Amino acid sequence: MEVTHLLCIALQRKSQDILNAMHLVSSTTKLLKNFRDSGWDDFLVKVKLFCKQHQIDIPCMNAQYIARCGKSRSNHDEISVKHYYRVDIFLATIDYQLQKLHSRFxxxxxxxxxxxxxxxxxxxxxxxxxxxxxxxxxxxxxxxxxx
Structure with missing residues (x-):
């Protein structure tokens, strides 16, 4: 994620002062929360464009998601591929990043x-x-x- 990568680089600078570092942490947290709340659609458009440019098959997002690697959803509600990517991947990744930032800062x-x-x-x-x-x-x- 570009936002957290920029924060990581900034925090590793030896000349970084504490006040500026705390402002960077705060603004990065706000950006991540905003991205989590309203960035999915733009992100999905960019991912689809990337896939087309690199000739990667794009799954039908409205199709039923079928778990792989031995995970069975037989007892769970049926979910779409779009739901899986949005909730289980996109939101979970951002929540993880936010949790790590909050635990450190x-x-x-x-x-x-x-x-x-x-x-x-x-x-x-x-x-x-x-x-x-x-x-x-x-x-x-x-x-x-x-x-």
Whole structure:
């Protein structure tokens, strides 16, 4: 997936600052969610075009899906090929990517990283924000700072 590939490359740069990395994670998550919710039709058009250009047979999407490799759907509802590719492949893959991103960069971690950028000494503490430091202390170290 191009979106996650670009994020991966950006996060591997040694010059990457934390704040920019967190914005990249956030925007990538939003793009993936948008792609999941409304990207299927455009994606399917691109896949069909790719198949035609490379002379790959395109299955009838309205046909009944028949499981291969020993998986039997005899006790399950009949599903179409289109349903299989959309739900079991497309949505499952995006959900997996979103789950991996969330497990590594959950809201708590992202907020923590954004707030600690206020403590970055580079460029004469250019990112220094007293409000962020106070929020960091209140939220993540409430027992260490008493008024």
């Amino acid at each position: 959950n809201d708590y971690i992202v907020e923590l990283f954004v707030l600690i950028t206020a403590l970055d000494p580079r460029n004469g503490f250019i990112l220094f924000k007293i409000d962020d430091i106070c929020k960091l202390a209140e939220k993540f170290y409430p027992n260490d700072f008493i008024e």
